[in-house]
Amino acid sequence: MQYSSGFLLGLSTGVICLAYCGPVLLPYLMGEGKSISRNIGSVSLFLMGRLLAYLIVALVAGIIGSTLLQPSRTKTVFIAIVYMLLAVMLVLYGFHRFREVCLGRINHTASFSRIRQWSLLFALAGGFATGLNFCPPFLLAITGAMETGNVAGSLLFFLMFFLGTSIYFIPMPFVGFFRRQQVLRIIGKFAAILAGIIYMYNGMIMLLNAITSKSHI
Amino acid sequence: MKKQTVYTTQGSIWKSIMLTLPMILLILLFIAGGPPDLSTPEKSLSFLFTFSFLTLLFFLILYTGRTDRYRAWGFVALALFFALTFIVNLIRARGTMTFSQETLLACEIPFCHIVTTMILIPIAITNSIIFPGSIIGGFASIASMLVIVVGVSLALGRGFCSWGCFYGGWDDGTSRILRKPKIKKINPVFRWLSFAVLLIIALVSAMSLNPVYCDWLCPFKTVTEFEKITSFTVLMKTVVFLSLFIGLVIILPVLTGKRIQCATFCPMGALLALTNKINPFDVRINKDSCSSCEKCINACPTLSLSKEGVAAGSPSITCMKCGKCIDTCSKQAIHYHIKGTPVDKNYSWARNLFLYPAFLLLVVFLGGPMQSGIIMLINLIKNGSLIN
Amino acid sequence: MKNLISVPAYIWAIACLLLIPVMFIKNDALARQLVKLPFMKVHPVYSGGEQNRQYEKDGLTITVNKPVNNTAFGKGRKEMVQVSFATQGQLPDRIDQTIDYDFNNKPDFSLTINTLNGETELISINPVVRSLWASSKVKEIWVVRVNLNNKPRP
Numbered sequence: 001m002q003y004s005s006g007f008l009l010g011l012s013t014g015v016i017c018l019a020y021c022g023p024v025l026l027p028y029l030m031g032e033g034k035s036i037s038r039n040i041g042s043v044s045l046f047l048m049g050r051l052l053a054y055l056i057v058a059l060v061a062g063i064i065g066s067t068l069l070q071p072s073r074t075k076t077v078f079i080a081i082v083y084m085l086l087a088v089m090l091v092l093y094g095f096h097r098f099r100e101v102c103l104g105r106i107n108h109t110a111s112f113s114r115i116r117q118w119s120l121l122f123a124l125a126g127g128f129a130t131g132l133n134f135c136p137p138f139l140l141a142i143t144g145a146m147e148t149g150n151v152a153g154s155l156l157f158f159l160m161f162f163l164g165t166s167i168y169f170i171p172m173p174f175v176g177f178f179r180r181q182q183v184l185r186i187i188g189k190f191a192a193i194l195a196g197i198i199y200m201y202n203g204m205i206m207l208l209n210a211i212t213s214k215s216h217i
Numbered sequence: 218m219k220k221q222t223v224y225t226t227q228g229s230i231w232k233s234i235m236l237t238l239p240m241i242l243l244i245l246l247f248i249a250g251g252p253p254d255l256s257t258p259e260k261s262l263s264f265l266f267t268f269s270f271l272t273l274l275f276f277l278i279l280y281t282g283r284t285d286r287y288r289a290w291g292f293v294a295l296a297l298f299f300a301l302t303f304i305v306n307l308i309r310a311r312g313t314m315t316f317s318q319e320t321l322l323a324c325e326i327p328f329c330h331i332v333t334t335m336i337l338i339p340i341a342i343t344n345s346i347i348f349p350g351s352i353i354g355g356f357a358s359i360a361s362m363l364v365i366v367v368g369v370s371l372a373l374g375r376g377f378c379s380w381g382c383f384y385g386g387w388d389d390g391t392s393r394i395l396r397k398p399k400i401k402k403i404n405p406v407f408r409w410l411s412f413a414v415l416l417i418i419a420l421v422s423a424m425s426l427n428p429v430y431c432d433w434l435c436p437f438k439t440v441t442e443f444e445k446i447t448s449f450t451v452l453m454k455t456v457v458f459l460s461l462f463i464g465l466v467i468i469l470p471v472l473t474g475k476r477i478q479c480a481t482f483c484p485m486g487a488l489l490a491l492t493n494k495i496n497p498f499d500v501r502i503n504k505d506s507c508s509s510c511e512k513c514i515n516a517c518p519t520l521s522l523s524k525e526g527v528a529a530g531s532p533s534i535t536c537m538k539c540g541k542c543i544d545t546c547s548k549q550a551i552h553y554h555i556k557g558t559p560v561d562k563n564y565s566w567a568r569n570l571f572l573y574p575a576f577l578l579l580v581v582f583l584g585g586p587m588q589s590g591i592i593m594l595i596n597l598i599k600n601g602s603l604i605n
Numbered sequence: 606m607k608n609l610i611s612v613p614a615y616i617w618a619i620a621c622l623l624l625i626p627v628m629f630i631k632n633d634a635l636a637r638q639l640v641k642l643p644f645m646k647v648h649p650v651y652s653g654g655e656q657n658r659q660y661e662k663d664g665l666t667i668t669v670n671k672p673v674n675n676t677a678f679g680k681g682r683k684e685m686v687q688v689s690f691a692t693q694g695q696l697p698d699r700i701d702q703t704i705d706y707d708f709n710n711k712p713d714f715s716l717t718i719n720t721l722n723g724e725t726e727l728i729s730i731n732p733v734v735r736s737l738w739a740s741s742k743v744k745e746i747w748v749v750r751v752n753l754n755n756k757p758r759p
Contacts, residue, residue, distance in 0.1 A: 015342075019424045023417055186406055190413030198421060243626065318741040322748050324647055340644045349651040353640050360636035360645060368628035372621040426650055497617045557614030570618045574625040581629050 006144055006157040010164020013137030017165040021050070021130045023195040024086070028093065028126060029175040030188025032119065039173035042123045047169060049127025051162050054141075057132070058158035061142050062151030076210040079132055083203030086129035090196030093122050094189045137165075233280040236569060240275045243577055244268060248584030263591035267584060270294075275576050284540025284572070288579070289389055292379065295583040296386025298590035300440040305593055305603050307442055315445035324349045327357035329441075330382070333366050334415055334484040335422035335430055347426045372574050374496030375489040378479055378519075379539035381578040383586075384437045388478045389539075391470040392518055398474035401515075407481045408520040408535045415484035430484060436462035480519040480535065490534045498553060498571045500538060501560050502530045506550035513542035513551060530560070538575070649673040653687035653750065658708060666691045669706055672753060684754060685738060688716070690747040696720045700747065703730075716740075720747055727751060 010017075025046055029039055096118070141161045145154040178184050245253075248267055255261040270291075277287045307314055320326060328350040339347045351358045369377045378385050418430045431438075433454050439462040444451050465478040479486055493499070502513075507527065514522045518541055521532040532542070543551045552564045553571045593603045628635070639645060649655070654670040661667075670687040686706045690696065700718040705711060713731040718724075718740060725740035738750040 019420070023420045023424070026416070026420070027413075183409055183412075186409045187412045187416065190410050191416050194413055194417045198417070247626075247629065318739045319743050321651075322653070322739055322741055322750070323743045324652060339648070343648060344644045345646050345648040346644065347648045347651070349647065352645055352647060353636055358636065359647075360639045361632050364628060364632055364635045364639060368624055372624045372628075426648060497614065497621055555614050555618045557617070558611045566615070567618075570615075570622060574622045577625050581625075 004160065006141065006160035007164040009137065009141060009144060010161040011167065012164075013140070014165035014168040016137050017050075018168040020133045021046070021127075021169075023191075023198070024090065024126045024130050025169075025172060026175070027090075027188045027191035027195055028123065029172060030184050031093065031192055032188070033182075033185040034176055036173050036176035039176040042120070043169055043172050045120055045123040046127035047162075047166055049124040049129075050131035050166075051127075051159075052124075053128045053131025054158045054162050055155060057138075057142065058145050058154045059151060061145045061158075062148075062154030073210050073213070075134075076206055079134070080203045080206035080210060082129050082132055083199045083206065086126065087196040087198075087200035087203060089122055089125055089129075090192045090199060093119075094191075094193030094196065230280060233276055236279050237272065237276045240573065240576065240580075241272055244271050244275075244580050244584070247577070247581050248588065259592045259595045260588075262595065263588040266591055267587045270587070271580055271583070275572075278572065278576070279569075283544050284568075285544045288379065288540060288576075289393065291576075291579050291583060293386040293390040294587060295383055295579065296390065298583065298586040299383040301593060301603075302586045302589045303441050308604055313445075314442050316442050317445055321349050324351055325355065326350050328359045328362045329357065329431075330362060330366050330377075331435065331483070331485040332428055332431060333363065334488050335418055335428040338419050338423035339426060342423065343426070347422065348428055348431075369578065370489060370492035371495065373498065373538070373578065374493035375486065375534075375536065376496070376498065376538040376571075376575055377489055377578070378483075378486050379537040380575040381582050382479075382485075383582055385476070385479050387437070387440070388466045388470040388476045389518070391467050392474050392476050394471050395474065399472045403473055403475060403520065405520040405523055408533070410481045411483055411487040411535075412490075414482055415487040418484055433457055434461060436466050436478060436482075438462075474518070475520065476518040476537075479537070480521075486535070486537075493534045493536070497555050497557075498538065498567070499556060500532055500536050500542065500551060501554040502527055503550045503552070503561055504528075504530050505561070506548045507546075508548050508550075510547070512545050512547065516541050516545040538571070650685065653689075653748070654685075657706075662702070664692060664697070665700065665702070667702065667704075669704065669708075672706065685750055685752055687748060687750045689743075689749070690718075691745065696742070696745070696747055706751075714751060716749060718747060718749070725749065 025043070028046075029042060032039070032042065034042065141158060144161070145157040148154055148157050175184075245268065248271070249264065253264050255264060274287045274291050278284055281287070304314055311317075311320075316326065326349050328348060332348050332350075336346050336348060339345070346352075346359055348359065353360045369381060373380065379389075414430075418434070421429050434457060436458055438458045443455065443458070446452050446455055461478075461482070465482055469475075469477040509527065511524070511527065514524065514527065517532070518539065519535055519537050521536040522542060523533070526532050538553070540553075543553070553568045554560060554564075555567045555570060558567065597603045646652070649671075650673055654673040657669050657671045659666060659668045668689045668691070670689075672686045673684055688704055688706070690700055690702070698719070698721055700716065700720060703712045703715040706713050711731070713729075714734040715728045715730065717726040717728075720742065723741060725737060727734075727737040729735065733753050735752045735754055738752050740749045741747070
């Protein structure tokens with residue numbers, strides 16, 4: 001069955017997804033300092049962002065077919081801009097409420113205020129940006145999706161691929177076990193800023209290559 | 218009324234001499250590695266100078282009771298002589314400080330202890346080491362350096378950063394240039410930045426199968442070896458590490474009087490801080506003797522002491538056991554301590570049991586480069602050249 | 606009780622005192638033991654990979670290694686292949702060879718190497734062959750590494 005192979009592909013290569021998402025998700029979870037149950041919500045939002053990215057790519061793969069696999073300036077510029085936006089978000093997240101974290105004065109009982117909304121939006125956007133990483137398993141998934149021959153099949157294939165990769169994210173909420181360690185929150189904030197710098201550099205280089213390249217990238 | 222024990226680190230001259238004698242034998246053993254080579258006047262002079270310097274340092278640490286003051290001399294000498302001999306030997310062998318494709322392809326890049334932070338996750342995943350070095354044999358092979366890293370972690374924990382690291386002497390030295398720092402207040406939260414650096418470089422190195430700290434960030438490439446600039450990317454890398462060296466190793470330590478690179482950026486320091494938990498030695502504050510003057514907090518070069526730490530009687534896990542707080546405390550309330558023993562007893566035992574392995578580490582790393590470096594300097598005076 | 610705990614604590618401290626000199630004196634022996642562990646090998650991305658085949662042609666011993674994967678986990682597209690050239694004596698001034706790295710009887714790329722100044726030209730015949738990564742003399746052998754897909758190493 002074609003769609004089960006999507007799940008199996010996700011299962012066999014999902015560790016790569018975790019590796020690419022780790023520098024974004026781990027600092028975020030550490031910086032938030034939430035309990036395990038609340039981290040499940042954050043990780044779920046992050047995964048929803050990834051799923052959104054996957055489904056968009058699946059849709060595009062179903063429509064334009066093998067063209068998606070070819071190097072293209074448009075694709076590179078789009079991903080570069082997404083990386084740079086992710087970088088800005090990471091750095092902003094790192095500085096967001098940093099002083100409170102350092103002083104250990106966190107309002108854990110904050111209601112659904114603007115601060116909390118922003119924090120949740122970061123999880124969603126972070127998942128979306130990291131979901132657009134054209135790593136080898138992702139490229140294989142695009143190939144598999146195209147082989148289904150139609151848009152619906154492509155979407156379903158990517159959904160199964162997503163489910164296979166998401167299994168590796170199950171341990172992530174358990175970072176909340178250490179939430180009482182204020183130091184981990186500080187480290188998480190610093191790590192988010194550093195990850196942001198890395199993504200900004202990668203995005204700028206990709207954009208520069210796309211702009212200066214004479215032919216397809 | 219409880220009788221307060223007055224503790225002093227200072228030793229009597231005879232006791233100091235007696236305690237120095239075993240170290241003299243160890244110094245001879247490790248700097249000569251057998252019968253000393255006194256075949257030329259230069260070799261004799263370098264051997265005698267090195268031997269005398271190290272013996273005198275250890276004796277003064279014991280006799281005066283001042284640990285950091287004399288440790289720093291040896292530690293800064295280690296950084297300078299290591300860089301001198303490394304660079305000169307490179308130029309003799311290759312004609313340049315840069316390494317070429319040939320060195321990379323031949324897997325002959327020396328394995329430095331900082332690389333350990335980047336290979337741990339890839340070892341677990343790929344069952345191999347992501348570094349173009351020699352597994353065994355040659356200078357600083359992977360196996361021999363890993364043995365040292367494991368041994369030092371067990372024996373001294375983050376004490377390596379103050380007694381053995383051949384890079385740490387750079388910012389230890391620059392942090393002492395100004396008597397009064399220009400920037401007095403530094404947020405101690407920055408001591409946790411090195412842990413974030415460790416986390417990110419460990420993850421990114423695993424992702425890319427590339428030791429990214431070595432490739433992009435290590436400021437000490439400035440004083441060892443670096444990639445030849447053949448592309449824009451390598452130019453960027455050069456700008457980054459040079460800027461970090463100038464900023465974190467020279468400018469900020471001079472202005473703040475703190476070891477900024479070691480305390481806030483080095484990922485190996487963060488990893489060794491974790492090994493402080495499995496190490497028998499730590500630094501403790503006797504709360505009965507402490508007058509809460511907070512001089513130690515200002516003196517600590519690694520931001521490891523805080524009001525909370527002083528109140529609790531111990532610095533944070535980032536403590537590098539340099540001894541500066543011990544030297545600074547006017548009430549002699551701070552001392553080296555062996556975990557599991559009473560905090561208010563047997564200070565001398567703990568101090569001496571710590572000083573022996575710590576100083577020996579300094580001897581082993583400094584002995585060779587100092588002798589070679591002195592010969593090079595003599596050649597410079599005689600012949601006008603370090604290389605020939 | 607406190608004195609009882611102190612005894613192993615002091616023993617532990619003395620063990621650490623002995624550990625330092627032993628670690629340096631026996632460094633070579635300890636390193637040789639460490640090398641026996643399964644992970645003590647350089648990743649193929651740096652070592653060039655395992656040898657695939659070796660053959661003689663035009664007076665050269667040509668060694669083609671297995672393509673090396675650059676992904677940390679699972680299998681992705683193959684990234685790099687190493688080819689090396691050796692002779693009995695000195696390397697010729699110029700090496701001109703066509704290489705079939707996967708031994709499917711179809712040439713994949715050709716190399717023209719000036720061993721005097723290191724200039725190397727790669728002509729891609731198989732579209733999967735992308736670019737040259739490295740070309741250099743290593744001891745007495747000339748080593749070339751070729752990128753195989755659209756993810757060249759920096």
